[in-house]
Amino acid sequence: MGRDVFYLTTPIYYPNDVPHIGHAYDAVAADVIARYHRLAGEEVFHLTGTDEHGLKLQRAAEAAGKDPQVWVDEMEPRWREVWSRLDIAYDDYIRTTEPRHHAAVEKLLRAVYENGRDDVYLDHYEGLYCVACEAYYVEADLVDGLCPIHARPVELFREENYFFRLSAYRDRLLEHYTANPLAVQPEARRNEVLSTIRGGLQDFSISRTSFQWGIPLPWDPKHITYVWFDALTNYITAAGYADDPERFARLWPANVHVIGKDILRFHAIYWPAMLMAAGLEPPMQVWAHGFLTVGGQKMSKTNATGIHPFELLDHFGVDSYRYYFMREIQFGQDGNFSWESMVERHNADLANGLGNLASRVLAMLASYFDGRVPEPFAEVESDLPAVAADAASRFRSHMESVAPTQAIAAVWEIVTRANQYLVEREPWKVAGEADRRTELGGILYAAAEALRILAVLISPVMPGAAGRLWSQLGIEEPLSSQRLPEAAEWGRLRPGITTSRGEPLFPRLES
Numbered sequence: 001m002g003r004d005v006f007y008l009t010t011p012i013y014y015p016n017d018v019p020h021i022g023h024a025y026d027a028v029a030a031d032v033i034a035r036y037h038r039l040a041g042e043e044v045f046h047l048t049g050t051d052e053h054g055l056k057l058q059r060a061a062e063a064a065g066k067d068p069q070v071w072v073d074e075m076e077p078r079w080r081e082v083w084s085r086l087d088i089a090y091d092d093y094i095r096t097t098e099p100r101h102h103a104a105v106e107k108l109l110r111a112v113y114e115n116g117r118d119d120v121y122l123d124h125y126e127g128l129y130c131v132a133c134e135a136y137y138v139e140a141d142l143v144d145g146l147c148p149i150h151a152r153p154v155e156l157f158r159e160e161n162y163f164f165r166l167s168a169y170r171d172r173l174l175e176h177y178t179a180n181p182l183a184v185q186p187e188a189r190r191n192e193v194l195s196t197i198r199g200g201l202q203d204f205s206i207s208r209t210s211f212q213w214g215i216p217l218p219w220d221p222k223h224i225t226y227v228w229f230d231a232l233t234n235y236i237t238a239a240g241y242a243d244d245p246e247r248f249a250r251l252w253p254a255n256v257h258v259i260g261k262d263i264l265r266f267h268a269i270y271w272p273a274m275l276m277a278a279g280l281e282p283p284m285q286v287w288a289h290g291f292l293t294v295g296g297q298k299m300s301k302t303n304a305t306g307i308h309p310f311e312l313l314d315h316f317g318v319d320s321y322r323y324y325f326m327r328e329i330q331f332g333q334d335g336n337f338s339w340e341s342m343v344e345r346h347n348a349d350l351a352n353g354l355g356n357l358a359s360r361v362l363a364m365l366a367s368y369f370d371g372r373v374p375e376p377f378a379e380v381e382s383d384l385p386a387v388a389a390d391a392a393s394r395f396r397s398h399m400e401s402v403a404p405t406q407a408i409a410a411v412w413e414i415v416t417r418a419n420q421y422l423v424e425r426e427p428w429k430v431a432g433e434a435d436r437r438t439e440l441g442g443i444l445y446a447a448a449e450a451l452r453i454l455a456v457l458i459s460p461v462m463p464g465a466a467g468r469l470w471s472q473l474g475i476e477e478p479l480s481s482q483r484l485p486e487a488a489e490w491g492r493l494r495p496g497i498t499t500s501r502g503e504p505l506f507p508r509l510e511s
Helices: 021-039 055-063 068-083 099-113 166-179 187-197 227-231 244-250 261-277 309-316 316-327 338-368 384-400 402-426 434-458 463-472
Strands: 006-009 045-050 094-095 120-130 135-136 153-164 220-225 258-259 286-289 292-295 333-337
Touching: 006 021, 021 045, 021 258, 021 286, 021 309, 021 316, 021 402, 045 068, 055 068, 068 094, 068 309, 099 227, 099 261, 120 220, 153 220, 153 261, 166 187, 166 261, 187 261, 220 227, 227 261, 258 261, 261 286, 309 316, 309 338, 316 333, 316 338, 316 402, 316 463, 333 338, 338 402, 338 434, 338 463, 384 402, 384 434, 402 434, 434 463
Parallel strands: 006 045, 006 258, 045 094, 258 286, 292 333
Antiparallel strands: 120 135, 120 153
16 A cells, blocks of 8 residues: 555646635645645655646637647646646646556556456547536536536537446446445545435546547557546556556555545546456545635636736735634534635734734733743643643644644634633733743743644644744744654743744734
8 A cells, every 4th residue: 555655636737727725725725734734754656737738728729829838838827827836746647638548548548448447438429518517417417407517508419439338337437436445535525426326327538539639549549548537547557557666556545536526436446447447446535625715606617706816915914814714614514615704813812812822922921021932931831732732632632633623623722722821821911020030931821831832733834824923933843843742741831942933924904
């Protein structure tokens, strides 16, 4: 089993247009999860990329009067630019037009075609096809005659295709999910997948002859590989399937595929069956989050809700952006975005919560101890160590379960309690009594130590803000060298180091 490395993937994105905040949602979520596992001391491989073949992209290129390769070469850098501004620390970025991917697709196709079980066969197919989904639908799937995902007309296609015999994998898939109950999450998505499998599976097309933009089938070059057999293969391409067996053995199977629920069927039914047919292991887990909506509508360019991330990043900054979407939207469920809720969350949690805590503590250290961290004082009673330990433990548990919303909520219990602690102990009053200086030092040490632990725990979510806070605390060891669980243990802040007030972490915003 490829468990030497924590291997996590995002879906690969169609670069037929610029990304919107719906695309960025799972990109940020995957990055938070990957950063957590690095913080936990694991070797991590975080993959993202672009899906550059298929009819949809060919038509987009034709509409622009350009060759498909020229079109994707122009569009793809816009996606990398967004990921850069969002602090997405991926380890590999795959494009399905790369030679390494072509080789992996050919190898997988041959493995399935030559497995001796007749899993691939030639037939004619006529059906209703959504170009945006790159998928066929039956009449019962449609909503008011439109694609159930994109709410746009479907087209009647009839052509000779090669098919994959998905119907033959019903029992094997059920056995797999029975033996691995966490292989699809959250639970509602697992139940959805099991219901679909039990209801009977239809064979699906793996080739097209109606367009030429893609990878030819190795045994019949007149046919172009259907997008799902092409796109899904990216996960093993990057792991070294075609050219590096030792690397592949370390990386595969992937620990988590982070996807949107609209492509669950392809990742949790098609993909494991394809891998089984090729003699490969299925991914360990598929985690399908909900839709991001605006005004109750799924995020989309076609309904004028396709907000570009830069619109928010320019106003809120990257740390507030990342925090908001991971904290406000319950990961795994649909969630609604609004500008007003983002301002409210920023001001309440970040400016008034963490930002205010940091400003007060650092200001008092500057005023009362020349910026130096004082000695802890055992006689200063505080439940902060216990609160921090409990919150850090639950943070780790939630992150291991791919539950970033609950993990962040646990961390914010430290923020809330530390602010309450300062109100209760009133260090500004204690500072006026000369005989209580040791007590004052103990109070501020506890508050500063809470800030240190907070910097560690928020680093997967807000790496920039965490780094600034770490720097203000004056800690010499780089934040990147910290490892859980040790880094969250109470008492690791060294007395005598020099802190600095710096700029506010999170200035308040006007709505």
